[in-house]
Amino acid sequence: MAETLIDVITSGSADRRDRSLESVCEKASLAELLNACAQLDRFRRTSDNLYERVRALFFLYALHRFILPARPGFPAQGLIPFDGYIRLLDRRLEEALDVFLREQERAGPSDSLSSALAAAYHKLGFQTLAHQVRRSVRSVLGNQWMFRAGHPGDQPLRIRPELLARATPASPFPVLRERTPVRMDLSHSGWSDIFFLGMDFPEGARVLNISIDLGVHGRDAAPQPPVEACVRVIDEPVLRLASVDLGCRADITELSEVFDFARDYLGLLKAAVIAAGVVPPGMEGSEARLHDLLVQVIGPGLGLEVVSRVGGIPKGSRLAVSTTLLACLISALMRATGQARSLSGPLEEDERRLVAARAILGEWLGGSGG
Structure with missing residues (x-):
């Protein structure tokens, strides 16, 4: 290859840097591509x-997924080391890559092995970005403690006493309700403001957004904030998550399940609970019990219910519903645990910035990567 891919990545010239991988590799031989x-x-x-x-x-991902297998003479069959596959499933991606690359050096390249390498490189690319998001969020004043709390005894948050007050022992606990408008993108950036795309093309990350309420003409008297989150204490020692729009509910009793985003359709609510610090991100992988954490935050024999609703807004609406819902859930949980000064009314500016930082973390925890 007359020009290395490293030159393309590091070039300060837009003409050299902003080119497709296919155009650079078009005339390269198989040996040159492997090199x-x-x-x-x-x-x-x-x-x-x-x-x-x-x-x-991501170049390595594309090379192994698309470009190398299409080259004449590229071996179609090969073995994928089982220990590398296990490391890939466990998200120990650097270790998985080392295993796959050693096998490639020993047995030669193959379509099978390239598929494994592509999967590992792809996951590692997003994992690298997610780690940077964590570092960025952790640097925001007021967030550091969440990443240091690895035991229920480290949890400083307590449910506000107003949410524990009820008229009689048989009465339900009060409901804290947060309502939020959605975002309309006037500049139509085509998602060029998303993290990393914004790094690649910062000029495209300059967007103009407005917050809007929604209403149905002829049905609603006036537009209302469509995104809603409700939080209340319950008489069961569980973390109950529910989405009205998805018709999905789960009673969580194990800490590991909070971090299992693929288990059900409640990944966004789980991400909000973590990003709000109710279940601090520092507890991921620990042997702590969720029951002990709930006792610390709420009290013995009690749990927390978190419910979301987005008013039937369809997918693909371009109204930033997932980010808005995360911010709404995080705001409600921060109010409920005393991280916001008031239970009602607008948030203070420092609280708004904290919610924004945590919503970004929640996007990456929940997998949307916004």
């Missing part, structure tokens, strides 16, 4: 530039 992969892998391990590392990872 380019080896160079890129060494480069992404040593570069201290986040953008360069991530772009190299």
Whole structure:
């Protein structure tokens, strides 16, 4: 190859940098492509530039997924080491890559092995971005404690006494209700403001948004904030999550289930509970019990119910519903646990910024990557 892929990534010239991978690799031989992969892998391990590392990872993903298998003479069959596959499932991606690359060096490249390498590089690219989001959110004043709390005894949050007050022992606990408008993008950025795309093309991340309420003409008297989150204490020692729109509910009793976003359709609510600090992100992978955490935050024999509703807004509405819902849920949970000064009314500016930072974390925890 007359020009290395590393040159494309590191070039300061837009004409050289902003080109498709296919155009650069079009005339390269199989041997040249394999050599380019080896160079890129060494480069992404040593570069201290986040953008360069991530772009190299996605180049490697595309090379192994699309470009190498299409080359004449590329072996179609090969073995995928089982221990590498297990590491891939466990998200120990660097270890998985080392296993797959050793096998490629030993047995030669193959379509099968490239599929495994592509999966690992792809996941590692997003994992690298997610770690950067965590570091960024952690740097915001007021968030550091969440990443240090690894035991229920470290949890400083307590449910506000107003939410524990009820008229009689048989009465339900009060409901805290948060309502939020949605976002309309006037500049139609086509999602070019999403993290990493914004790094690649910062000019495209300049967007103009407005907050809007919604209503149905002829049905509603006036537009209303369509996104809603409700929080209340319940008489069961569980974390109850429910989505009205999805018709989905779960009573969670194990801490590990809170971090299992693929288990059900409640990943966004789980991400909000974590990002709000009710279940601190520092507890992921610990042997702590959710029961002990609920006792610390709420009290013995009590639990927490979190319910979301987005007013029937369809998917693909371009109204940033997932981000708005996360912010709404996080705001409600922060109010409920005393992280906001007031139970009602607008948030203070420092609280709004904290919610925004945590909503970004929640996007990546929940998998939407916004």
